[in-house]
Amino acid sequence: xxxxxxxxxxxxxxxxxxxxxxxxxxxxxxLHAYLGGIVRELDGKPLIINGTADHVHxxxxxxxxxxxxxxxxxxxxxxxxxxxxx
Numbered sequence: 001x002x003x004x005x006x007x008x009x010x011x012x013x014x015x016x017x018x019x020x021x022x023x024x025x026x027x028x029x030x031l032h033a034y035l036g037g038i039v040r041e042l043d044g045k046p047l048i049i050n051g052t053a054d055h056v057h058x059x060x061x062x063x064x065x066x067x068x069x070x071x072x073x074x075x076x077x078x079x080x081x082x083x084x085x086x
Contacts, residue, residue, distance in 0.1 A: 009047070010068060012058040014076060021053035027086065031056070034082055038075055042066065 016022050023031060028051070035058060036046035045061035056079075062071060 006064050008062050008064060010058075010060050010062060010071075012060060012072065012075070013055060014072070015055035019054045023051065023053050023056075023083075027083070028053075030086070031079065031083065035075060035079055038078055039071075042071055042074065044071070 032049040032051070035049050035056065039046040039058070039060050043063055044066070046058065047061060048057070048059040050057050058075075060071075062068070
């Protein structure tokens, strides 16, 4: 029986509203860790997470059954809520 393998890597980049530099240096490591946790809960692999005061970059490995639109929705919704609560 034949097996198929895939390695789906995505470079995700999203920014703050109006690119306002509101991610301060104290919050940045916590936000990156939080984003990594979200990706792991979605059964993905966070490879690199980094960014600046006005945007975030993620390099993630995702399963073929996952919709990138759904992953982005969950990432942006949960991280935005967490930042506002923190």
